[in-house]
Amino acid sequence: MNEKLEEIIEYTKVKFNLDNYYLKRHHIFREKSSLHRTSYLLSMEWFPNETDYTDSDYNPSGTAVIDIDIHTNSVKRAIFAQDVSYASQAEFLEPTDDNEKIIEWVEEMTGLEFGRQFLLSYEAEGAVSFQAAVDNITVYPVGTIEVEFNENGQLTLFSIDGVFPHEDQIKWEPFSLTPDKVEPFAQAQSRLLEVPLEEEEKWFPVYAISTAFITNNDKRIISFEEVEKQKSFVKKDVVLEWEHPVDEAFIPAETDLSTEVSIEEAMADTDHPDKLPLTEADQEEAVAETRSFLQRVFPEDSGKWSLKELRYENGYVYAELQPVLRDNRVIVRKLQVILDADTYKALNYIDTIELLNMFQHFERADEPTTKQGQAFDKLRDLLEVTPVYVYDKDQGSYILCGKIDCAHGVDAVTGEVILLDEL
Structure with missing residues (x-):
């Protein structure tokens, strides 16, 4: 075995007190953060010494699955199966x-400083969550830390995901978004939605305010989706049309979406193969091939699909399509066309039609009797605007924004104010 891997395995055994375990198997994976930072992780499955292991498809109770960054030795994840730990000296918390x-x-595990780089975001019995922050102001894209422990106070889960920036990545400025400045943007984010109620098997109409960000300096809206997307994400809005279908069958090709890599690739520590950025020429080729794909697979759908985004993912280019004409339902049909990253040839696609068919028998939503303006008047005082730092891809730094959020909605039929989480 590679000497570096042997060092990490021994380090892991000591750090997590795995004297009662043996290493069953290991793999190496490549990960890419939302800001396109590449990590190579050694993923280890540690089995308890005293275990009756008969089923190769399932890990036995107490199995420890631990992921360590090969080049930094930082722990990314540690999970003990079924909340059982056989680690020696595993006591984590006293009652x-x-x-x-x-x-x-967590500070010792991550090297981060509480308050300056992460904040408490959620706590419950046996579970605590933290979120990335700079000087007590949360940042986006979201960085999260999860910690869980069982009734015996033993650690059963640790994970850290996302980016935790430093102060030198922040563009400092005073927060100046007063309610009168925010309200027009919030009203623009208010819309009628139809939400599926599973117990009633019916679509429910509700007015809600979509979460979004307003930049502090130039007062522009950035969608939550755009912020959380990868750095290679390119927003589009192109209706795809053609005069004639293409008389050529589309034969799906196999795509390898695995992130597993060899030890040689990991040791080389090369950047993720997803190219940055998607140039104008790249985008033109992707649009043309996506149109050609539709001409072959959905030949009668000219003008019915809009290309909404392009992005690199796992070595491929993804083109996401949505119907031009759509209703108010929160679940919308999507097509994801997977393109070769070098030739831009369409290889395969993912269609969410089967997900939508699960709701096919649901009763249609009642007609609204409340107008949008009336609904917003009821939500105005319940609106929350929080200062946050949002990563700006163009500037390469975090800029101050106001996060628009509202936990409430308005029943479009009765006009009653309701909590959205209770739907």
């Missing part, structure tokens, strides 16, 4: 402890 001990442990 009388508060979050202070967890925070100290």
Whole structure:
């Protein structure tokens, strides 16, 4: 075995007190963050020594699955199956402890500083979550830390995902978004939605305000989706039309979406193969091939599909399509056309039609009797505007924004204010 891997395996055994475990198998994976930073992870499956292992498809209770960054030795994930741990000296919390001990442990595990780089975002019995922040102001794209422990106080889950920026990546400025400046943007984010109610098997009409960000300096809207997308994401809005179908069968090709790599690739520590950025020429080729794909697979659908985005993912280019004409339902049909990243030839596609068919028998939504303006008047005082830092792809730094959010909605039939989480 590679010497570096042997070092990490021994480090993991000591760090997590795995004296009662043996390493069953390991793999190496490549990950890419939302800001296109590449990591190579050694993923290890540690089995308890005393276990009756008969089913190769399932890990036995107490199995520890631990992912370590090969080049930094930082822990990305540690999961103990079925909330059972056989680690020696595995006591994590006493019943009388508060979050202070967890925070100290997370700081030691990650090298991050509480308050300056992460904040408490959620806590429940046996679980604590943190979110990336700079000087107590949260940042987006979201960075998260999850910690869970069982009834015996033993660690059963640790994970860290996303980016946790430093102060030198922040563009400092005073927050100046007063309610009168925010309200027109919030009203523009208000819309009628139809939400599926599974118990009633019916679509429910509700007015809600979509989460979005307003830049502090030039007062422009950035959608939540755009912020959380990968750096290679390009927003589009192109209606795809043609005069004649293409008389050529589309034969799907196999695509390898695995992120597993060889030890040689990991040791080379090369950047992720997803290219940056998608140039204008790249985009033109992708649009042309996506149109050709539709001409072959959906020949009668000229003018019915709009190309909404292009992005690199796992070595391929994805073209996402949505219907030009769509209703208010929160679940919309999508096509994801997978293109070769070098030739832009369409290889395969993903269609969400089967997901939509699950709701085919649902009763249609009642006609609204409340107008959009009336609904917004009821939500105006419930609107929340929070200062946050949002990564700006063009500037390569985090800029101050106001996050527009509202936990409530308005029943479009009765006009009643409701909590959206209760739907």
